[in-house]
């Protein structure tokens with residue numbers, strides 16, 4: 621019998637949502653990831669009709685394995701919102717789901733400001749609603765590696781199950797080069813992927829890790 625952890629949800633905007641979904645997907649304790657739109661005034665936005673919404677990543681996480689504060693640490697480690705965003709949709713924002721999250725958000729901003737000695741423009745907003753983005757934006761990094769994608773789609777033929785899968789979220793993170801190599805090696809065998817696909821995935825992970833490898837073709 622598998623028991624599922626009681627998860628909490630985090631909703632974060634930090635620019636284009638493709639990268640952050642991969643970043644968080646590879647973090648131990650993150651159970652599900654999805655990308656979408658939040659913070660705007662229109663109903664049912666899409667990527668092309670985004671209006672005043674922000675590109676947003678939403679995570680379900682197990683608070684026994686990873687804390688909200690640790691998620692916020694990664695949030696600030698991976699973008700530096702000290703200027704006006706290039707476009708409204710890339711605004712940095714933390715949508716808090718509880719008074720505790722709000723307090724941690726304000727604290728994390730203060731810490732980042734002290735470290736940078738600059739004002740942080742991240743908005744702290746009460747979570748209201750999240751609209752799921754189109755399928756082509758979900759697990760975007762993974763969609764760039766069709767062999768791995770196809771195999772995962774065979775395991776999770778239904779869109780919803782695919783999107784909610786922890787394995788899919790983690791693989792999306794790993795193809796993006798996120799996560800620790802040791803953890804990757806440990807987990808690889810248990811995600812239901814064939815041996816050749818595991819090798820493909822490892823090659824992608826290492827290639828990202830060696831991003832500045834000096835002997836490029």
Ligand code: MHO
Nearest residue numbers: 635636637638675709757
């Ligand atoms: N390639 C785009 C980002 C797409 S993201 C879903 C750009 O850099 O403008 O917004």
